[in-house]
Amino acid sequence: MRQTVFTLLLLAALLCVAGCTSAPATTPTVPNATAAGTPSNGDVSVRVVADQMAFGTAEITVPRDTNVTVHFENRDDGIPHNVAFYRTADARGEIYVGQLIQGPGTVDYTFRSPAEPGTYHFQCDPHASFMRGLFIVT
Numbered sequence: 001m002r003q004t005v006f007t008l009l010l011l012a013a014l015l016c017v018a019g020c021t022s023a024p025a026t027t028p029t030v031p032n033a034t035a036a037g038t039p040s041n042g043d044v045s046v047r048v049v050a051d052q053m054a055f056g057t058a059e060i061t062v063p064r065d066t067n068v069t070v071h072f073e074n075r076d077d078g079i080p081h082n083v084a085f086y087r088t089a090d091a092r093g094e095i096y097v098g099q100l101i102q103g104p105g106t107v108d109y110t111f112r113s114p115a116e117p118g119t120y121h122f123q124c125d126p127h128a129s130f131m132r133g134l135f136i137v138t
């Protein structure tokens with residue numbers, strides 16, 4: 001009995017660590033930057049839809065060094081998709097990997113966009129050969 005309680009507590013602690021670390025940080029202010037490509041002061045949100053094994057957009061554009069929320073909708077019944085962001089088109093240099101969701105369903109992903117402007121890459125990991133596009137950071 002005591003062991004069960006301990007196990008449950010341990011599980012709860014682990015879940016908290018997993019959940020708490022991925023929760024959006026309550027950053028009071030965005031560090032200011034006066035250089036070119038100044039980050040936006042507000043958060044940015046984008047909508048991405050997966051439908052019939054394709055993304056509804058070929059490009060996702062966000063400002064650099066900004067909190068980005070991706071509202072992802074998977075409309076494919078029974079098929080898992082995600083949106084994952086990488087530095088290169090061959091999926092190296094992970095920027096943010098969204099969790100897979102089974103369609104139909106929606107999920108919000110929140111992450112910080114890269115500090116460096118550039119043309120990066122997004123894809124659905126299970127279908128990376130054809131569900132892919134450009135992740136443009138300005």
Ligand SMILES: [Cu+2]
Binds near residue numbers: 080081082124125131
């Ligand atoms: Cu997919």
